[in-house]
Every structure is written in structure tokens, then in C-alpha cells.
């Protein structure tokens with residue numbers, strides 16, 4: 008027995024992020040978004056999955072402040088905020104919240120992906136190709 012898998016691989020997904028803008032994997036059969044990329048849609052099992060440019064907006068679901076750098080490479084960053092963002096399209100993803108003092112971070116605050124083209128920004132807005140995407144505070 009052979010399993011059918013979606014043909015979108017991780018490299019292609021990350022390349023879409025760089026070239027198209029901030030995308031989430033979307034099932035083309037039931038239109039559900041999901042993250043991370045999976046071999047089949049977690050909602051309906053379809054393997055027809057495409058990266059689709061999304062709003063890049065969401066709200067802070069949870070966070071933790073890192074005060075002690077895990078390695079020398081992070082020493083210049085501490086304290087920093089590790090966040091779980093609930094995107095407006097549904098999927099939650101782990102990221103970092105930047106440009107906000109840790110004491111000002113509040114669960115439920117509106118956030119937006121930083122420096123990436125999104126469906127709610129003009130096409131000329133830059134996608135800097137940073138990986139992984141970081142989030143910043145957004146006006147509600």
C-alpha cells in the first residue's frame with residue numbers, strides 16, 4: 008500500500024514565504040488553514056495543500072519572557088519575548104514578539120507579522136525573507 012502525500016515540501020513552503028509573502032498552508036479541498044505544514048490536511052485528509060498569503064495578523068495567545076540567554080548568540084537579545092500567536096486565519100504558531108517591552112506584553116493583544124508582505128498590505132511592501140517570521144504589536 009502506498010500513501011499519497013501532499014507534494015508541497017518544507018523547502019517549497021519556506022521559499023513561498025520568501026517570494027510571495029507571509030503564507031500559511033491551506034487545504035484546497037476544505038479551505039482550512041493549518042500550521043505547521045503536514046503531509047495531508049488535518050481537517051479532511053486531502054493532500055491538495057497550497058501556501059496562501061494571509062493577513063499576517065492575530066492575537067497573542069501565550070508568551071514567556073527569556074531573561075537568561077540559552078547561548079552566547081542570544082546574549083544581545085535578552086530579555087526577549089517568546090510568543091504563541093493565534094493567527095486570524097486560525098493556526099497558532101510559535102514566534103518572537105519584538106519591539107515591545109516585556110512588561111507591556113498582554114495576552115490577547117493584537118499583533119502583526121513584521122516586515123513581510125501580507126494580503127492586508129500593498130504588494131510593494133517588502134518581504135525581507137527573514138526566517139522565521141517575527142511579530143510586533145499592532146493597532147487593534
Ligand SMILES: [Zn+2]
Nearest residue numbers: 034037048051
Ligand atoms: Zn481539508
